[in-house]
Amino acid sequence: MERRVRVRFAPSPTGPLHMGGVRTALYNYLFARQHGGDFILRIEDTDSQRFVPGAEAYILESLKWCGITIDEGVNEGGPHAPYRQSERREIYLKYALDLVAAGQAYYAFDTPAELDALRAECEARGETFSYNHAVRETLATSLRLTPDEVQTRIDRGDQWVIRFRMPAGEEVHMHDLIRGDVTVNTATLDDKVLYKSADSLPTYHLANIVDDHLMEITHVIRGEEWLPSLPLHYLLYRAFGWSDTQPAFAHLPLLLKPTGKGKLSKRDGDKMGFPVFPLAWTSPEGETAHGYREDGYFAEAFVNMLALLGWNPGTEQEIFSMDQLIAQFSLERVGKSGARFNPEKARWFNAQYLRHKDNNELTALFLPILAGHGVTADPQTVARIVGLLKERATFVRDLWDLSWFFFRAPEEYDAKGVQKFWKGDNPARLTELRSLLAGLDDFTATALEPAVHDWVVTNGYSMGQVMNTFRLTMVGQSSGPAIFDICEIIGRDETLARIDRALAQLGQGA
RNA sequence: GCUCUGUUCGUCUAUCGGUUAGGACGGCAGAUUCUCAGUCUGCAGAUAAGGGUUCGAUUCCCUUACAGAGUACCA
Numbered sequence: 110m111e112r113r114v115r116v117r118f119a120p121s122p123t124g125p126l127h128m129g130g131v132r133t134a135l136y137n138y139l140f141a142r143q144h145g146g147d148f149i150l151r152i153e154d155t156d157s158q159r160f161v162p163g164a165e166a167y168i169l170e171s172l173k174w175c176g177i178t179i180d181e182g183v184n185e186g187g188p189h190a191p192y193r194q195s196e197r198r199e200i201y202l203k204y205a206l207d208l209v210a211a212g213q214a215y216y217a218f219d220t221p222a223e224l225d226a227l228r229a230e231c232e233a234r235g236e237t238f239s240y241n242h243a244v245r246e247t248l249a250t251s252l253r254l255t256p257d258e259v260q261t262r263i264d265r266g267d268q269w270v271i272r273f274r275m276p277a278g279e280e281v282h283m284h285d286l287i288r289g290d291v292t293v294n295t296a297t298l299d300d301k302v303l304y305k306s307a308d309s310l311p312t313y314h315l316a317n318i319v320d321d322h323l324m325e326i327t328h329v330i331r332g333e334e335w336l337p338s339l340p341l342h343y344l345l346y347r348a349f350g351w352s353d354t355q356p357a358f359a360h361l362p363l364l365l366k367p368t369g370k371g372k373l374s375k376r377d378g379d380k381m382g383f384p385v386f387p388l389a390w391t392s393p394e395g396e397t398a399h400g401y402r403e404d405g406y407f408a409e410a411f412v413n414m415l416a417l418l419g420w421n422p423g424t425e426q427e428i429f430s431m432d433q434l435i436a437q438f439s440l441e442r443v444g445k446s447g448a449r450f451n452p453e454k455a456r457w458f459n460a461q462y463l464r465h466k467d468n469n470e471l472t473a474l475f476l477p478i479l480a481g482h483g484v485t486a487d488p489q490t491v492a493r494i495v496g497l498l499k500e501r502a503t504f505v506r507d508l509w510d511l512s513w514f515f516f517r518a519p520e521e522y523d524a525k526g527v528q529k530f531w532k533g534d535n536p537a538r539l540t541e542l543r544s545l546l547a548g549l550d551d552f553t554a555t556a557l558e559p560a561v562h563d564w565v566v567t568n569g570y571s572m573g574q575v576m577n578t579f580r581l582t583m584v585g586q587s588s589g590p591a592i593f594d595i596c597e598i599i600g601r602d603e604t605l606a607r608i609d610r611a612l613a614q615l616g617q618g619a
Numbered sequence: 620g621c622u623c624u625g626u627u628c629g630u631c632u633a634u635c636g637g638u639u640a641g642g643a644c645g646g647c648a649g650a651u652u653c654u655c656a657g658u659c660u661g662c663a664g665a666u667a668a669g670g671g672u673u674c675g676a677u678u679c680c681c682u683u684a685c686a687g688a689g690u691a692c693c694a
Contacts, residue, residue, distance in 0.1 A: 121693080
């Protein structure tokens, strides 16, 4: 029987989601959509100590911005609600107790202080303490204590945890959709805590397995940092008798920092000048971090860039819409090794999306920026200007620096440009050019270009000298789009006015 | 330390035993142009090292090196 594909993204609300987390969510989403399955968002807030207010809302908004839609989750509800583990707390104890009853788990009464002492003791001998088969019978556990002693301790309010009884020396054979077969001997594993009485909450391992089972998850796609926990998870499914419906696993390679060593961390971004978060974030303590959205990235570009960081289609296509990603994504083509994030490539993706955007759409985004500079302009004119300049920009906000001279005349002239071109006969040529322009009927770029060109050639002038001088008067600098396009858009009157102004301000020349 | 995972141009990657090892970002050069940007064309640049297996290894196996992750009553 083929089960309906159901995947989940299960973040912990301990802070803003960083781009690695977004990528995990994206891959889950793509996989679900491709298979016509369900994408579930589950909040794993079983660590009351690390809970950060606002983090959950941040996660939801991030996914929404990326265009990742949720089928079942904290806001959407669903057949397995609630989807926040803190609201499911009464579910987990029963399962932990089942395991104890079956001899697969046991109570442990060690205090944190006792465990610290044990660790220190081992360290002094140059060993690493492991809570495992070798020591569990010697500690205060239900394996050594009588049932009465256990009950007495519980009744008098001693704090306890339930630990998994890891088999002593067994080879666990696992399969990962990305990495293939992996085998681990349980002798190297320890007895993980499954449930803690202190806050009446399960740990990740128990909550995760129980919820994935209850929510009928078919594929677990998560970060590589979980690979070492996989044998425990396999064993838990077996202990519960759920092996037949156990989900398939896929562990994604990590995202590495652009330079230096280690995985991409939340601190890297502001240090290296690029965002690591989808959205800007302000912590409860007031610390702020940049976000792709606020830095001017298009969500589509961000998603596209993220999708290619660890996955590739096997073709040379690089630009993908979400629908194309859904159609082409496959876990088989996800790489095995960590991907070093390259901010330059992220910018390139944004530039690609910018130039392929419709002029009217860009105009709508640019108009508020113009307003911020005190400019109100006709949207149709702005659309023409945007069309002329979008290939030169990476972000919408770049458009202002590239186009300001369409909206206001230069008030000063670039010193180097003046030095280079405001000399010799050039000012005089400009005066002649002014007369020529004043007499032309057709002021479109296509008419201006040949008219001026002919005039230059006929008189034996230098095109470079004339045009660069002209440009200097029009935009005050030595860069920009084709000069006749500028003339056409700002019109004859303004063009002539700018020439007059330059002549007046810079003088008639030597 | 131990366990697991990984290793192709500076970076992201293709190659599923036989290729001049391909593409993209970045870099460099040339072309185009009234400038700058862009665009186009070209150039430089990699299979971590050593052993095997094989007629033939980037590809399969082993060792070493390096890297990453995990090793919590965190996820």
